[in-house]
Amino acid sequence: MSKNKEFVKFEKVDKSYDGKILVVKDLNLDISEGEFITMLGPSGSGKTTCLMMLAGFETPTNGEIYLDKNPISNIPPHKRGIGMVFQNYALFPHMTVYENLAFPLRVRKISKDDADKKIDKALSMVSLSGFENRMPGQLSGGQQQRVAVARALVFDPSVVLMDEPLGALDKKFKRKHAI
Amino acid sequence: MQYEIKHIHESIGVTVVYVTHDQGEALTMSNRIAVFNDGKVQQLSSPDQLYEKPVNSFVAEFIGENNTFAGEVYDISKDMCKVKVNGGEILANPISVKTKGEKTTVSIRPERALINPKSSMDNNHKGKIEEVIYHGDHTRVRLSLLGNSDFILKVPNSSENLDIKLGNTINIGWNSQDARALDPK
Ligand SMILES: Nc1ncnc2c1ncn2[C@@H]1O[C@H](COP(=O)(O)OP(=O)(O)OP(=O)(O)O)[C@@H](O)[C@H]1O
Numbered sequence: 304m305s306k307n308k309e310f311v312k313f314e315k316v317d318k319s320y321d322g323k324i325l326v327v328k329d330l331n332l333d334i335s336e337g338e339f340i341t342m343l344g345p346s347g348s349g350k351t352t353c354l355m356m357l358a359g360f361e362t363p364t365n366g367e368i369y370l371d372k373n374p375i376s377n378i379p380p381h382k383r384g385i386g387m388v389f390q391n392y393a394l395f396p397h398m399t400v401y402e403n404l405a406f407p408l409r410v411r412k413i414s415k416d417d418a419d420k421k422i423d424k425a426l427s428m429v430s431l432s433g434f435e436n437r438m439p440g441q442l443s444g445g446q447q448q449r450v451a452v453a454r455a456l457v458f459d460p461s462v463v464l465m466d467e468p469l470g471a472l473d474k475k476f477k478r479k480h481a482i
Numbered sequence: 483m484q485y486e487i488k489h490i491h492e493s494i495g496v497t498v499v500y501v502t503h504d505q506g507e508a509l510t511m512s513n514r515i516a517v518f519n520d521g522k523v524q525q526l527s528s529p530d531q532l533y534e535k536p537v538n539s540f541v542a543e544f545i546g547e548n549n550t551f552a553g554e555v556y557d558i559s560k561d562m563c564k565v566k567v568n569g570g571e572i573l574a575n576p577i578s579v580k581t582k583g584e585k586t587t588v589s590i591r592p593e594r595a596l597i598n599p600k601s602s603m604d605n606n607h608k609g610k611i612e613e614v615i616y617h618g619d620h621t622r623v624r625l626s627l628l629g630n631s632d633f634i635l636k637v638p639n640s641s642e643n644l645d646i647k648l649g650n651t652i653n654i655g656w657n658s659q660d661a662r663a664l665d666p667k
């Protein structure tokens with residue numbers, strides 16, 4: 304089976320928050336199934352806005368976004384099969400690692416047995432098996448990021464959106480100014 | 483973590499839309515990169531295309547390092563143009579310019595300019611060494627050349643001992659293909 308070349312499609316998408324200034328202008332972008340695509344650009348260039356429209360937290364001012372050929376406006380957010388790691392990768396601070404990962408599964412009404420298997424698998428993917436009972440506050444910054452990645456993957460989404468998942472590490476700033 | 487995310491992507495085949503303003507992350511992890519500026523996609527390419535063939539000055543500037551010359555096109559054919567700059571003339575690859583008289587910024591990646599090139603290159607200029615910084619795997623050399631006192635070279639430290647000393651004048655060459663005449667900054 305050949306992969307869908309237009310698994311995600313932005314078609315002539317504009318976005319304005321205030322009805323005056325367009326912060327995203329005429330975005331046309333086809334993303335293939337299984338592709339790793341990066342939006343790169345300076346602060347305020349509209350990257351997060353694009354992710355928010357794809358995830359369904361914002362709607363395009365003009366144009367349409369398609370997911371596997373369906374206009375995204377017709378699919379309720381929890382049925383889009385989209386996992387997200389946010390810019391501040393916020394975990395639920397009062398929940399253990401296990402509970403953080405169980406949350407998106409419970410929303411999707413996955414049985415406890417299946418949920419446990421998926422949580423095991425997701426934690427092992429980010430090399431954090433055995434950390435189930437820790438609270439986020441008991442993890443290093445890098446470990447918290449991994450939990451956020453595991454939480455975004457745990458329900459087997461078809462698309463994962465990652466907004467600066469490594470952003471809180473100072474490495475980035477070193478690298479950016481390195482010569 | 484960068485590599486872990488990349489490996490996870492490879493092993494489970496999920497579609498990833500990743501956002502960053504770190505070009506290093508983008509270049510190492512992505513199949514394709516969309517460069518945004520001011521709400522518009524400037525270029526959508528694979529990492530190597532993006533780095534080696536930037537289509538405008540913003541992308542050339544934003545991704546990696548580049549040496550630039552502001553100038554004016556005074557002769558142009560299909561795959562070559564002559565650009566008059568402060569201290570002389572450059573043969574360049576006409577990417578965003580079409581006609582004589584157009585203003586342009588010529589962009590050359592530091593690693594595309596060579597010291598004392600053995601094979602003939604269609605751009606040859608003298609540069610004066612202004613600064614030498616040792617970086618372990620390479621030496622970074624700042625030259626003044628054609629009126630640009632901020633011309634950067636990266637010399638791999640495996641190279642034979644070249645005459646890289648402060649104040650020396652050396653021959654620098656590059657191919658017109660690698661000098662991209664882009665939109666003026
Ligand atoms: N909820 C909002 N209401 C009004 N304006 C907004 C809102 N969110 C973002 N903006 C504006 O839209 C523009 C694009 O913002 P966006 O968050 O998409 O940028 P970004 O590329 O993700 O930047 P950064 O790299 O700093 O995260 C900015 O000018 C920002 O101020």
Ligand SMILES: [Mg+2]
Pocket residue numbers: 350351352390466
């Ligand atoms: Mg952002």
